[in-house]
Amino acid sequence: MNVYTVIILSALILDFVLNIAADLLNLKTLSGELPEEFKSVYDSEDYRRSQDYTRVNTRFRLILSSFNLCVILLFWFAGGFHYLDSIVRGWHMNPILTGLAYIGILILLRALLSLPFSIYSTFVIEERFGFNKTTPATFISDLLKGLALSLVLGGPLLAGLLAFFQYAGVFAWLYCWLVTTLYMLFIQFIAPTWILPIFNKFNPLERGKLRDSIMAYARSVHFSVADVFVIDGSRRSSKSNAYFTGFGKNKRIALYDTLVERHTIPELIAILAHEIGHYKKKHIIQGIIISILHMGVMFFLLSIFISHEGLFKAFFMDQISIYAGFIFFGMLYTPIEFVFSIFMNMLSRYNEFQADRFASKTVEKPETMVNALKNLSVHNLTNLRPHAFYVFLNYSHPPVLKRIEAIRYLEK
Numbered sequence: 009m010n011v012y013t014v015i016i017l018s019a020l021i022l023d024f025v026l027n028i029a030a031d032l033l034n035l036k037t038l039s040g041e042l043p044e045e046f047k048s049v050y051d052s053e054d055y056r057r058s059q060d061y062t063r064v065n066t067r068f069r070l071i072l073s074s075f076n077l078c079v080i081l082l083f084w085f086a087g088g089f090h091y092l093d094s095i096v097r098g099w100h101m102n103p104i105l106t107g108l109a110y111i112g113i114l115i116l117l118r119a120l121l122s123l124p125f126s127i128y129s130t131f132v133i134e135e136r137f138g139f140n141k142t143t144p145a146t147f148i149s150d151l152l153k154g155l156a157l158s159l160v161l162g163g164p165l166l167a168g169l170l171a172f173f174q175y176a177g178v179f180a181w182l183y184c185w186l187v188t189t190l191y192m193l194f195i196q197f198i199a200p201t202w203i204l205p206i207f208n209k210f211n212p213l214e215r216g217k218l219r220d221s222i223m224a225y226a227r228s229v230h231f232s233v234a235d236v237f238v239i240d241g242s243r244r245s246s247k248s249n250a251y252f253t254g255f256g257k258n259k260r261i262a263l264y265d266t267l268v269e270r271h272t273i274p275e276l277i278a279i280l281a282h283e284i285g286h287y288k289k290k291h292i293i294q295g296i297i298i299s300i301l302h303m304g305v306m307f308f309l310l311s312i313f314i315s316h317e318g319l320f321k322a323f324f325m326d327q328i329s330i331y332a333g334f335i336f337f338g339m340l341y342t343p344i345e346f347v348f349s350i351f352m353n354m355l356s357r358y359n360e361f362q363a364d365r366f367a368s369k370t371v372e373k374p375e376t377m378v379n380a381l382k383n384l385s386v387h388n389l390t391n392l393r394p395h396a397f398y399v400f401l402n403y404s405h406p407p408v409l410k411r412i413e414a415i416r417y418l419e420k
């Protein structure tokens with residue numbers, strides 16, 4: 009075993025063990041009583057259902073992550089990376105096409121292996137709890153659209169990155185960084201108008217009381233209501249949500265039709281206010297800047313490790329190539345990625361508090377924000393008592409009781 013084997017293997021196992029530990033702790037804290045705050049909106053039967061939902065999903069995740077770890081270790085130590093390499097090399101294409109084939113096949117294999125799990129999650133678990141609205145036809149068309157999109161958008165970028173590392177010398181990482189940054193900004197910019205509508209219908213808010221109230225609120229915080237849309241989330245799930253996307257002239261707030269259906273107008277205003285809060289506090293731009301910096305670090309490290317013989321030895325490869333280097337570096341990067349994702353989740357939770365604060369301060373009654381959060385949690389069967397360690401690793405949003413507590417604190 010060389011040093012790379014040791015690093016990657018321990019990172020994979022540590023990642024696995026920490027997540028399992030978090031899951032088990034989460035199951036343990038689940039059995040608590042219905043929190044006082046929720047007594048008015050939950051009956052004990054529904055609350056039990058929400059605990060069941062967390063339990064079922066946790067078990068599912070435990071099986072999925074064990075399966076994934078087994079598959080990757082089997083493929084690795086059975087010499088799968090080398091075997092696939094000898095196949096694609098046998099096709100005698102230029103290095104870029106060979107690389108596209110190698111990485112493309114690996115991505116496809118992974119997608120195929122995760123397919124049964126995604127089918128089970130949608131058509132068995134979500135179905136059982138009454139969330140699923142996805143028909144098999146929608147499921148298949150989503151798959152095909154996703155595949156086509158990653159070919160069209162991901163293929164050319166990957167070809168470009170491979171070409172830079174193949175031909176551009178020591179500054180390849182810099183060119184890659186620059187190109188990927190521009191590409192990412194371009195995608196972010198076109199996503200609201202060109203990509204997301206492939207999957208969902210975006211309708212401008214209809215005339216009526218809701219629109220009038222939203223306009224009045226939007227005016228009070230100087231936000232253009234032309235950027236608020238209702239999307240047909242009900243095509244796939246009865247869960248409800250809202251999100252902010254894009255920047256500049258292409259920004260959009262999307263309210264799920266399921267959300268509009270289930271909430272009172274003041275609650276919808278509060279939810280919208282929260283989303284506008286993300287925009288006003290510049291969270292979108294902040295996210296973009298951080299990922300650009302992160303990519304720079306990643307490409308720089310990639311350039312250092314990409315042709316280290318030891319890294320290739322760790323995967324039983326006898327020939328060094330740029331494309332396999334991409335994959336192996338990706339695995340070597342696991343520990344940094346892990347730490348980075350924890351940091352990003354922390355930042356995101358902080359931002360959620362900020363957006364809540366913005367909403368509480370700008371809507372008529374902060375209590376409507378509390379009501380919106382409660383209804384949202386009840387309807388989506390959110391886990392009301394997640395374990396702190398689970399939150400630390402996985403939550404991009406603070407637990408709902410913490411959010412309510414923070415809003416109440418402001419009211420005082």
Ligand SMILES: [Zn+2]
Nearest residue numbers: 282286360363
């Ligand atoms: Zn938010």
